Amino acid sequence: MPIALALPLAFVAAAGAQPPARPNIVFIMSDDHAYQAISAYGSALSKLAPTPNIDRIAKNGAIFTQSFVGNSLCGPSRATLLTGRHSHAHGFRQNGNRFDNRVWVWPRALSQAGYATAMFGKWHLNYSPEGIGFDDWKVLDDQGEYYNPDIITPKGRSIVEGYATDLTTQYSLDWLKTGRDKSKPFAILIHHKAPHRNFMPALRHVQKYQGVTFPVPASYFDDYAGRKAAAAQEMTIYRDMYEGHDLKMTVAKGSAELRYNRWPGAFDRMTHTQQAAWDALMQADNDRMNAANLSGHDLAIWKYQRYMQQYLGTIAAVDEGVGAVLDYLEDSGLDRNTIVVYTSDQGFYLGEHGWFDKRFIYEESMRTPFLIQYPGHIRPGTRVAAPIQNIDYAPTFLDYAGVKGPATIQGRSVTPLLAGRTPPDWRKDVYYHYYEFPGFHAVRAHYGVRGERYKLVRFYGDDLDAWEFYDLKTDPREMHNRIDDPAMKAPIAAMKKRLVELRRQYGDGSGPSIS
Numbered sequence: 001m002p003i004a005l006a007l008p009l010a011f012v013a014a015a016g017a018q019p020p021a022r023p024n025i026v027f028i029m030s031d032d033h034a035y036q037a038i039s040a041y042g043s044a045l046s047k048l049a050p051t052p053n054i055d056r057i058a059k060n061g062a063i064f065t066q067s068f069v070g071n072s073l074c075g076p077s078r079a080t081l082l083t084g085r086h087s088h089a090h091g092f093r094q095n096g097n098r099f100d101n102r103v104w105v106w107p108r109a110l111s112q113a114g115y116a117t118a119m120f121g122k123w124h125l126n127y128s129p130e131g132i133g134f135d136d137w138k139v140l141d142d143q144g145e146y147y148n149p150d151i152i153t154p155k156g157r158s159i160v161e162g163y164a165t166d167l168t169t170q171y172s173l174d175w176l177k178t179g180r181d182k183s184k185p186f187a188i189l190i191h192h193k194a195p196h197r198n199f200m201p202a203l204r205h206v207q208k209y210q211g212v213t214f215p216v217p218a219s220y221f222d223d224y225a226g227r228k229a230a231a232a233q234e235m236t237i238y239r240d241m242y243e244g245h246d247l248k249m250t251v252a253k254g255s256a257e258l259r260y261n262r263w264p265g266a267f268d269r270m271t272h273t274q275q276a277a278w279d280a281l282m283q284a285d286n287d288r289m290n291a292a293n294l295s296g297h298d299l300a301i302w303k304y305q306r307y308m309q310q311y312l313g314t315i316a317a318v319d320e321g322v323g324a325v326l327d328y329l330e331d332s333g334l335d336r337n338t339i340v341v342y343t344s345d346q347g348f349y350l351g352e353h354g355w356f357d358k359r360f361i362y363e364e365s366m367r368t369p370f371l372i373q374y375p376g377h378i379r380p381g382t383r384v385a386a387p388i389q390n391i392d393y394a395p396t397f398l399d400y401a402g403v404k405g406p407a408t409i410q411g412r413s414v415t416p417l418l419a420g421r422t423p424p425d426w427r428k429d430v431y432y433h434y435y436e437f438p439g440f441h442a443v444r445a446h447y448g449v450r451g452e453r454y455k456l457v458r459f460y461g462d463d464l465d466a467w468e469f470y471d472l473k474t475d476p477r478e479m480h481n482r483i484d485d486p487a488m489k490a491p492i493a494a495m496k497k498r499l500v501e502l503r504r505q506y507g508d509g510s511g512p513s514i515s
């Protein structure tokens with residue numbers, strides 16, 4: 001791509017800009033937002049549930065089509081994005097571990113380099129970001145609640161009436177407009193709880209997708225043949241979702257009482273007015289469901305539709321929030337010198353293999369959306385296919401800000417990719433290690449490597465030590481485990497070698513060693 005090579009400089013020259021000011025950074029991250037649910041990725045859901053504002057970032061800048069996490073779970077992923085290190089290196093391997101706020105993180109490095117810094121929304125690493133180096137912060141408690149959440153600030157904790165996504169957006173806009181030290185460049189982390197379980201849309205979006213029929217993934221009724229860990233999970237929509245808590249199904253026609261509602265707190269904290277409005281918005285749809293008296297296959301399909309309607313409904317407020325932030329940046333002229341990123345802490349299953357949740361190395365959860373704009377530095381409409389991982393975020397921001405990072409960082413700045421140049425030694429394969437077992441959804445611990453064409457995985461622990469191998473070219477849905485296929489002997493050996501090398505390269509001695 002010889003033309004792209006000269007582009008960034010050409011941009012600066014054409015704009016006749018003065019010596020470049022250090023860029024501002026707006027890092028927007030949602031929780032469990034599948035790339036399949038972002039229309040810029042063009043999946044089957046795109047037309048039915050578009051995300052026009054998130055898509056603006058791809059239009060203004062770049063979209064990464066091969067963006068991955070190293071451990072598809074909230075806490076480990078957040079620790080990785082802050083430190084640029086894999087789970088075994090930063091030590092936060094599974095939810096419930098504690099993050100030491102004193103370790104090196106890029107927001108503190110930027111603060112020390114003269115940036116104004118802030119963080120709003122879901123933190124989920126420990127009680128609060130106290131000590132991280134943010135000038136200002138307001139966070140949800142732990143997983144956070146959608147309605148009237150507990151908000152923790154440097155001054156203490158209180159219940160705030162409102163919808164979590166809107167509050168997070170509002171806090172962020174307030175800080176951008178009036179809260180920050182305007183003599184400094186800024187870095188703000190906006191971390192939404194949505195669309196995380198239990199998938200409660202804002203009242204204005206509860207009915208947004210009611211009655212819409214979404215395409216059911218081809219693997220929805222997967223039988224998990226040849227895949228022991230996949231068969232053993234507890235994250236199947238039609239078997240494991242709680243009918244009340246997750247799917248908001250009521251017990252009978254005419255009743256607003258929910259079916260099994262494991263954690264009633266998500267609803268109990270609504271005000272009477274919110275609760276009444278919610279019930280009224282759900283009533284007719286639930287009455288129809290109860291009157292139809294569905295079972296078996298039909299009920300399984302109905303549950304998929306209800307899951308999608310709610311999940312995508314929560315994303316509507318996130319998309320509006322992204323729009324409000326972009327509008328502010330544009331109206332104020334700040335956009336010209338601001339990097340904006342939209343990503344998620346990991347991917348998510350939207351019915352593929354019959355699942356919700358994440359955790360597995362299989363594509364939909366290992367992949368995560370990554371969109372970035374930086375006018376004058378990233379050509380609008382750029383698509384990057386080189387594989388990146390969440391260990392790369394920290395070095396990328398440091399690189400753009402001109403700040404040096406520690407040698408402990410395991411990722412690599414993606415700025416050359418954004419300038420249209422793939423360094424010859426850019427990684428071709430991506431390392432993965434998931435630890436949380438036993439735990440929610442019963443996904444066994446596993447490590448593996450995803451290459452351009454093949455994926456090798458080893459599940460371990462408990463009663464299981466099982467290898468899997470996939471040819472993503474002929475089997476993109478990862479339905480056929482080819483580990484015992486003699487025709488695959490050579491690529492399996494090659495990938496095993498890569499896995500050993502990657503474990504050595506990253507210094508991951510955790511889990512069983514490979515002989």
Ligand code: SGN
Pocket residue numbers: 031032073074075095124143196197198263357358440441
């Ligand atoms: C909660 C959810 C799980 C989810 C984990 C981890 N259950 O425990 O479904 O896998 O969070 O999510 S819930 O009904 O209590 O919400 S993560 O994104 O925080 O890692």
Ligand code: CA
Pocket residue numbers: 031032073074196345346
């Ligand atoms: Ca998450």
